[in-house]
Amino acid sequence: MDTNNEHVHCLIIGSGPAGYTAAIYAARANLKPVLYQGIQPGGQLTITTEVENYPGYPDGVQGPEMMVEFEQQAKRMGTDIRYGLATEVDFSVRPFKVQVDEEKWLEADAVIMATGASAQWLGLESEQRLNGFGVSACAVCDGFFFKGKEVCIIGGGDTAAEEALYLSKICSKVHMFVRRDELRASKIMQERVLNASNIKMYWNTEVDEILGDDKVEAVRVKNNKTGEKQEIAVSAYFVAIGHRPNSDLLKGWVDMDESGYVKTIPGSTKTNIEGVFVAGDLQDKIYRQAVTAAGSGCMAALDAERYLSMLEHLKHSNNSLQENNQQIKTGS
Numbered sequence: 001m002d003t004n005n006e007h008v009h010c011l012i013i014g015s016g017p018a019g020y021t022a023a024i025y026a027a028r029a030n031l032k033p034v035l036y037q038g039i040q041p042g043g044q045l046t047i048t049t050e051v052e053n054y055p056g057y058p059d060g061v062q063g064p065e066m067m068v069e070f071e072q073q074a075k076r077m078g079t080d081i082r083y084g085l086a087t088e089v090d091f092s093v094r095p096f097k098v099q100v101d102e103e104k105w106l107e108a109d110a111v112i113m114a115t116g117a118s119a120q121w122l123g124l125e126s127e128q129r130l131n132g133f134g135v136s137a138c139a140v141c142d143g144f145f146f147k148g149k150e151v152c153i154i155g156g157g158d159t160a161a162e163e164a165l166y167l168s169k170i171c172s173k174v175h176m177f178v179r180r181d182e183l184r185a186s187k188i189m190q191e192r193v194l195n196a197s198n199i200k201m202y203w204n205t206e207v208d209e210i211l212g213d214d215k216v217e218a219v220r221v222k223n224n225k226t227g228e229k230q231e232i233a234v235s236a237y238f239v240a241i242g243h244r245p246n247s248d249l250l251k252g253w254v255d256m257d258e259s260g261y262v263k264t265i266p267g268s269t270k271t272n273i274e275g276v277f278v279a280g281d282l283q284d285k286i287y288r289q290a291v292t293a294a295g296s297g298c299m300a301a302l303d304a305e306r307y308l309s310m311l312e313h314l315k316h317s318n319n320s321l322q323e324n325n326q327q328i329k330t331g332s
């Protein structure tokens with residue numbers, strides 16, 4: 001390990017709404033934050049088009065544009081924003097150690113991790129091509145754009161069931177494609193979905209392709225038992241087969257749930273390691289919204305500020321104690 005490590009007071013990893021909000025608060029609290037953006041500067045919202053539910057934008061805003069504004073605000077407050085990927089951490093020592101781009105090691109008094117989560121996709125070429133043009137991994141974010149239209153959703157777990165029900169209240173009809181012959185969702189969610197008059201179930205059904213040149217127009221599905229294919233006209237395609245938190249880096253260091261979401265001390269952004277905080281989708285498998293990610297980024301910076309103040313206080317107390325002991329020893 002490099003012995004000439006750069007020392008950072010407050011290190012933030014991730015440049016989505018959580019990371020940039022943490023940076024704005026940390027910079028204004030004079031924590032001199034350094035933020036590493038990772039391979040997706042701006043985070044998940046850079047792969048979407050219109051964002052209509054972030055407060056303060058009465059006419060809506062394009063996701064990438066909004067994230068440039070987050071970045072500018074964090075920069076204006078004094079955040080040192082850098083392009084780079086955290087590749088390893090060592091939280092066994094203080095200051096903590098974080099490696100960037102597999103070469104440079106940094107030392108940090110406090111670390112805020114905001115590496116987000118990634119939606120899981122089926123892997124179809126058309127999912128990528130039409131992403132933001134009717135293809136979405138977030139019903140709460142994009143359902144409203146398809147008010148009164150027919151849409152489809154893929155998945156059979158609790159999230160898929162919840163999102164199907166959410167869509168059923170906005171859209172005229174929801175076609176739900178389930179790979180197996182039953183839902184994996186909890187009993188209560190199953191009942192709600194099966195009783196919804198405008199959700200049509202397709203069992204043993206997999207999506208073959210999403211059809212449309214520049215926006216979703218239909219899906220071609222295949223029954224995996226009979227091989228029979230059919231095309232169904234829809235205006236949007238929602239995938240709800242799971243999310244993966246970007247937490248590999250933290251495995252073995254901080255407590256996580258079975259899906260890899262980092263556990264926090266309730267009501268805070270504190271992890272089981274004092275001085276390491278988490279914000280945004282990395283610790284949130286329920287809400288997963290830009291505004292909630294930003295809110296927890298604010299909490300993480302405030303938690304980090306209190307922790308760093310306590311460290312300073314302890315350092316001064318120890319110094320005074322040592323000075324007193326020295327004076328007693330020398331009789332001065």
Ligand SMILES: Cc1cc2nc3c(=O)[nH]c(=O)nc-3n(C[C@H](O)[C@H](O)[C@H](O)COP(=O)(O)OP(=O)(O)OC[C@H]3O[C@@H](n4cnc5c(N)ncnc54)[C@H](O)[C@@H]3O)c2cc1C
Nearest residue numbers: 014015016017018038040043044086116141280281288290
């Ligand atoms: C298609 C789509 C549309 C959406 N639309 C909306 C919407 O309309 N409204 C809404 O509220 N929410 C929407 N969301 C959800 C919203 O984008 C997320 O809830 C939010 O972005 C989470 O913010 P975050 O800061 O936790 O993480 P993310 O936005 O996921 O950002 C994670 C950041 O961490 C960085 N990173 C990851 N690993 C590392 C590493 N090892 N080192 C350094 N950096 C790293 C990445 O580069 C990225 O910058 C949408 C999501 C998607 C996918």
